[in-house]
Amino acid sequence: MPSSRRVEWSGPCPRRWATPVAVLATLVAGAAVIIGPTASAGPMMMEPPARPPVVSAIPLGHAGRFLTAATGQVAILHGLNMVSKVVPYEPAAAGFGAQAARSLAASGFDVVRLGVIYAALEPRPGVFSARYLASIEHTVATLAGQGVYSLLDFHQDQLSVGFGGEGFPAWSVETGGIPVRPSTFPSGYLSNGALAAAFDNFWADRAGPGGVGLQQRYAQAWRYVAARFAGDPSVLGYDLFNEPWPANATDAQLGAFYSRVISAIRTVDRTHLIFYEPYLLFNFGQQTTLPHFSDRKLGLSFHDYCLDNTVSHAAECAAVEERPVENALERAGTTGSALVETEFGATDDLADLARVEGIADAHGISWIEWAYCGCDDPTGSVPPSIEGLVANPSLPATGANVDAAKLAVLSEPYPRLTSGTPLRYAFDHATRTMRYTYSVVGPGGKRFGAGACTAIVVPAAQYQSGYGVTVAGARVTSPARAGVLTLAQSGASQPRSTVSVEIRPVALGHTSVPQPSAIAACT
Secondary structure: OOOOEOOOOOOOOOOOOOOOHHHHHHOOOOOOOEOOOOOOOOOOOOOOOOOOOOOOOOOEEEEOOEEEEOOOOEEOOEEEEEOOOOOOOOHHHHOOOHHHHHHHHHOOOOEEEEEEOHHHHOOEOOEOEHHHHHHHHHHHHHHHOOOOEEEEEEOOEOOOHHHOOEOOOHHHOOOOOOOOOOOOOOOHHHHOHHHHHHHHHHHOOOEOHHHOEHHHHHHHHHHHHHHHHOOOOOEEEEEOOOOOOOOOOOHHHHHHHHHHHHHHHHOOOOOOEEEEOOOHHHHHOOOOOOOOOOOOOEEEEEEOOOOOOOOOOHHHHHHHOHHHHHHHHHHHHHHOOEEEEEEOEOOOOHHHHHHHHHHHHHOOOEEEEEOOEOOOOOOOEOOHHHHOOEOOOOOOOOHHHEOHHHHHHHOOOEEEEEOOEEEEEEEEOOOOEEEEEEEOEOOOOOEOOOOOEEEEEOOOOOOOOOEEEEEEOEEEOOOOOOOEEEEEEOOOOOOOOEEEEEEEEOOOOOOOOOOHHHHHOOO
């Protein structure tokens, strides 16, 4: 839910998401091959078509709030969102394919939050579209071929097309007889009674078609998806519900819903991380009282936006944008959930992008910016081009097709794999100098010894003419001008509890494209 999105409120309110948090808080108390018959009381779990080959990736889990490899190394990911919000809801149909994957990897990005639209996945009750999921799977494999992870995201904004948004199929919208009508996004959350009723009925798991609970249908849809990707290490995990709106529901109801979906997924996939999101206002600084979950492989997916105009209220936004991260860290501290900031940005305000990016960076939190392209987003920034990094995802991210200034902010050096625990990170955009310090003891308690490898992505967007390195506690093992800088921890003759590295621009020749093989070799 981007901070630059247009709002048409019934009450006084400036443009963008400009209603103060306190005011919002008071108001909260396709061309598919169909499998199976037209209607069913339960989902048709028929064998899907053969999947394309998956390129080997490093499976990721977590130790507390940090993503980790099986070696115990901390993994930090940077990337962008790609959600196609128009029929047929397929990223590939929007032009997002091999060229986009190459462009992302060349700029040092290694994760995409990939939208899965429920309306396309289950167009009729209990009937899943194998064709739609095959298209999503092909995009996942295309990204994996360039070393880019996918975080699968059941995406919705304002629930469904009938309300002026996207996400849910019309058959799963239960309003209790209140006529469905469209509202300009996001004003429907506050002004559309039918939308409120639909959310209330969903959180209450009211019976839908065939007498089956709405949440049961949703959970089985996730089970269908998880069964397809259970063995795919290039999938980071499953983001269960984008920006849930409470209407009149409680955190306890949201928690019960998540428990239901998690249980359904775990019947077919006991390995992947599952990410849950708090109610929408968490993304603007409100805390959550979600219950703790018993599953040990969970992550908190959260967003970071400012309700005010980020240009005219920069100081206020700077304070507000700290709060979602502070609250996420608090939640992780009490639950052990992994943290990924799965949305921020959706703007051409470069100062705001750098500020929010820097907040996440300072805490070693992986982030996924909104978005790779505007792609006719009906519930995004106005115009949609404001939010995109590229204009046309089917073309290279070069020349007039890329927002070069935005790329210069987002494509930054960062520690991709760390043999230890991140302690301090900072990147100065003015001088293009990165400073990073980490402990040699990982978040899981493992102490990394001599030769342990750390990999840092060094993108050409910052170091077109090369870079210099100063390191204490380790030695450089990668070739000069490599797009992935690798370090080997010093031996027993030089024992240290921390390693520090500084990267700065120097004129040594062109920096190479980051190679996934260099990261894989570091584990």
